[in-house]
Amino acid sequence: MISQKTSGEPVAAHLRQIVGNVGIVQVLLLLLAGGILWLVVDYARMLLLRRKMPPGPFPYPIIGNTFQLPDKKPWIYFETLAKTYNSPIITFWIGRNPTIWVNDAPTASDLLDKRAATFSSRPHMVVFGDLAFGQNSLVTMYYGDRFRVHRKLSHMGFGLQRVREYQGLQSDENKVVLKDLLTDGENYVSHFERYAASVVSIIGYGRRIRNTTDPIITEVIALMQRAAEHNVPGKSFPMLLETFPILAKFPRWAPWMRRFRQPRAKNFFFALAEEAANDGDKDCYSKKLFEQGPKYNLSEMELSTLSGNLFGAGSDTSSSTLITFVLACCAFPEALPKAWEELDRVVGPHRSPDFDDEANLVYVKAFVKEVFRWRSVAIIGGQPHAPIQDEIYKGWLIPKNTWVQGNVWAIHRNEREFPDPDRFDPERYLKDGANSRPFPNERGYMTFGWGRRVCAGQALAEQGTFISIARMLWAFKIRKALDKSGKEIPVDIFDYTDGLNIRPNPFKCRIAPRGEEIRKTIEREGKQAEENLSIYNGETKYRITTYRAEE
The missing domain is CATH 1.10.630.10 (Cytochrome P450)
Structure with missing residues (x-):
């Protein structure tokens, strides 16, 4: 009897290990399935939202368009995007969140001046918000x-x-x-x-x-x-x-x-x-x-x-x-x-x-x-603005708390308001200036x-x-x-x-x-x-x- 019990213990331990391993595999599979489901649902949200927002490059899951950013002077890139999409206002995804870039003066005036009651907040910012002065500074408040x-x-x-x-x-x-x-x-x-x-x-x-x-x-x-x-x-x-x-x-x-x-x-x-x-x-x-x-x-x-x-x-x-x-x-x-x-x-x-x-x-x-x-x-108008509620502008949705940035580089170089914009010409500010x-x-x-x-x-x-x-x-x-x-x-x-x-x-x-x-x-x-x-x-x-x- 003693020898049978002793010989059976390794078998029982092995069976318990198999059952335990199966449990871990099931948990891992459930986590994987849950992660894939979350990814699909979240990406579907991004794409549905993209259809309602101003035009812009197609975003990828999780990373959005972040890795399409240039290494330097992104304001020039956003000016180029506005011309590419023939739209003064574009959407660019930073990770899973859309950002709005305003690239001409009339649009900036319409949104950020005339709708100041709505567009005077700040979005959630990690680097210069959470990790800096947060809600203790007027700049990020x-x-x-x-x-x-x-x-x-x-x-x-x-x-x-x-x-x-x-x-x-x-x-x-x-x-x-x-x-x-x-x-x-x-x-x-x-x-x-x-x-x-x-x-x-x-x-x-x-x-x-x-x-x-x-x-x-x-x-x-x-x-x-x-x-x-x-x-x-x-x-x-x-x-x-x-x-x-x-x-x-x-x-x-x-x-x-x-x-x-x-x-x-x-x-x-x-x-x-x-x-x-x-x-x-x-x-x-x-x-x-x-x-x-x-x-x-x-x-x-x-x-x-x-x-x-x-x-x-x-x-x-x-x-x-x-x-x-x-x-x-x-x-x-x-x-x-x-x-x-x-x-x-x-x-x-x-x-x-x-x-x-x-x-x-x-x-x-x-x-x-x-x-x-x-x-x-x-050059990009300081810290971003954010609307305190969903806003519709010319049929486009700008969701509540969206990062909205005025691209001053593009605004001040638009040839409609400033012909030959890179030329320094004070006479453009005179009433009779050419x-x-x-x-x-x-x-x-x-x-x-x-x-x-x-x-x-x-x-x-x-x-x-x-x-x-x-x-x-x-x-x-x-x-x-x-x-x-x-x-x-x-x-x-x-x-x-x-x-x-x-x-x-x-x-x-x-x-x-x-x-x-x-x-x-x-x-x-x-x-x-x-x-x-x-x-x-x-x-x-x-x-x-x-x-x-x-x-």
């Missing part, structure tokens, strides 16, 4: 009560009515730039960055940026430029997480998640704002935010983003616009003599232009508009976005750009650089960076005063401006490379 609070607080700092108070400091900082360019024109980019960052630093924190090595420039602007480089639709990390959002659920030690640590900018901008708010001598935006904080129950993260958004609204973007201005001067010198004639007639050499001259500087104003149009910095055409808005460009999501810093940027360009046109001859043999070095009007906010890649130029009297005026006004601005001189103990004050 869904439309609703909290958005209105943040928008109100932003207008308190740099809204249309408020920015007129900043004309004096913008004017003085710009005079300092002219003085710096007299002796160091080769480093014009650094001087533009210092100027733009200093203006917003004075407004936000009551502290001036006096030199080009200040950490605000060397660290903050560099950080923003790196973020902009990644913030465009793409088929590589980090934007690949928009196609496969499940990958964002992995722990931070996963290789693709290591870059998504707690944003150090949160700690840095809060520290700057708190430092300014506690300085009894400073009347600045940060102080007002801390005063309003208890009323609106603002968190540290919200205080950080509200103060930090100033740099996004007015530093990197403004300096990039001025670099584009220099490129335009080099590439299209024929546009300059009319500006010089107007400035000599209205202003003369013994003072620089000021804001009171604007009404009489008709051609210069057209010149500024053309700078904004010709190569807009926010290339003047109707446009859906009075400004004649869509550089700063649309509707209730228009850039909060638009008025500040337009005001500062006008006085900067008017002054530089008055002050300097800006020309192509010369090589060793004395020949002009060509510039490439298409050689721009690839990020969300574009700027020309580095190029050399010549910047020289237009005359001796003008040179003397630049020096005299620059010295006076530095004295005027000295009340804002100071230092901060904080650095973005650390989370806390330097001990």
Whole structure:
């Protein structure tokens, strides 16, 4: 009996193993069948939805059209798709989700301006939403009560009515730039960055940026430029997480998640704002935010983003616009003599232009508009919009929460509104200009976005750009650089960076005063401006490379 029981145990164990294996196989087969069924149903959903939406390339299951994206400058690709499908509005699938790309001005106006009540929200964003500041930042916030609070607080700092108070400091900082360019024109980019960052630093924190090595420039602007480089639709990390959002659920030690640590900018901008708010001598935006904080129950993260958004609204973007201005001067010198004639007639050499001259500087104003149009910095209109409900436009469905992006590159290069679009031509903004055409808005460009999501810093940027360009046109001859043999070095009007906010890649130029009297005026006004601005001189103990004050 004992020997029979012993000999039967291996047989029983073997039978149990077979039964167990059959169970595992059945479970695996069920999972496989379930996965295939889900895939079929989900793909059927995509195809049914595609039939109702604007035209676009045929999507694949799960990946959609993501891997059809070019490696660089996708806005050019979407412009090409609009022409291919003969439609100003197209559908492109990022993974399992459709995105809408708007490629002409009338359509952008119809949807994003005229239907702003519907199209003022944001879609769900993984990279610059869930893994960044989420619903604590006006930039990525869904439309609703909290958005209105943040928008109100932003207008308190740099809204249309408020920015007129900043004309004096913008004017003085710009005079300092002219003085710096007299002796160091080769480093014009650094001087533009210092100027733009200093203006917003004075407004936000009551502290001036006096030199080009200040950490605000060397660290903050560099950080923003790196973020902009990644913030465009793409088929590589980090934007690949928009196609496969499940990958964002992995722990931070996963290789693709290591870059998504707690944003150090949160700690840095809060520290700057708190430092300014506690300085009894400073009347600045940060102080007002801390005063309003208890009323609106603002968190540290919200205080950080509200103060930090100033740099996004007015530093990197403004300096990039001025670099584009220099490129335009080099590439299209024929546009300059009319500006010089107007400035000599209205202003003369013994003072620089000021804001009171604007009404009489008709051609210069057209010149500024053309700078904004010709190569807009926010080339895809900033962050995407999303409708808060299903919308029908010309028979096409735009589902609720769909990613809707305005392709400013295509909008500003449409030959219907802008004949010969790559030519820099200020006269297109003059009433009797040969290339003047109707446009859906009075400004004649869509550089700063649309509707209730228009850039909060638009008025500040337009005001500062006008006085900067008017002054530089008055002050300097800006020309192509010369090589060793004395020949002009060509510039490439298409050689721009690839990020969300574009700027020309580095190029050399010549910047020289237009005359001796003008040179003397630049020096005299620059010295006076530095004295005027000295009340804002100071230092901060904080650095973005650390989370806390330097001990």
